[in-house]
Amino acid sequence: xxxxxxxxxxxxxxxxxxxxxxxxxxxxxxxxxxxxxxxxxxxxxxxxxxxxxxxxxxxxxxxxxxxxxxxxxxxxxxxxxxxxxxxxxxxxxxxxxxxxxxxxxxxxxxxxxxxxxxxx
Numbered sequence: 001x002x003x004x005x006x007x008x009x010x011x012x013x014x015x016x017x018x019x020x021x022x023x024x025x026x027x028x029x030x031x032x033x034x035x036x037x038x039x040x041x042x043x044x045x046x047x048x049x050x051x052x053x054x055x056x057x058x059x060x061x062x063x064x065x066x067x068x069x070x071x072x073x074x075x076x077x078x079x080x081x082x083x084x085x086x087x088x089x090x091x092x093x094x095x096x097x098x099x100x101x102x103x104x105x106x107x108x109x110x111x112x113x114x115x116x117x118x119x120x
Contacts, residue, residue, distance in 0.1 A: 009025075011025075030042070056077075056080050059076075060073055060076065060077050063076065083098075083099045084096040084097060084098055084099060085097055085099050
């Protein structure tokens with residue numbers, strides 16, 4: 001948190017926080033807004049499949065176009081570069097194959113997110 005790269009609202013992969021604490025906080029904010037008579041819109045965005053097949057160079061180009069800090073884009077590029085995979089069936093494995101699209105399964109880029117807007 002010292003360098004302000006991760007917001008306080010980040011719950012995944014943070015000590016003492018989880019998807020459950022994120023959900024409780026989210027529900028609390030929505031309930032409070034409704035109790036105050038405000039209109040609330042909630043949008044659910046599922047990025048799980050969006051990153052499975054996207055060519056990495058296209059993803060990096062889009063991040064640059066959106067104005068994401070170039071050092072962060074470079075870090076993402078390095079993280080996605082030189083990845084390999086192999087298939088293992090009944091203990092027999094194929095050779096390593098280069099992976100040129102998608103992001104590693106189980107990472108923060110493959111989850112679902114919700115966004116909500118409070119109208120005053």
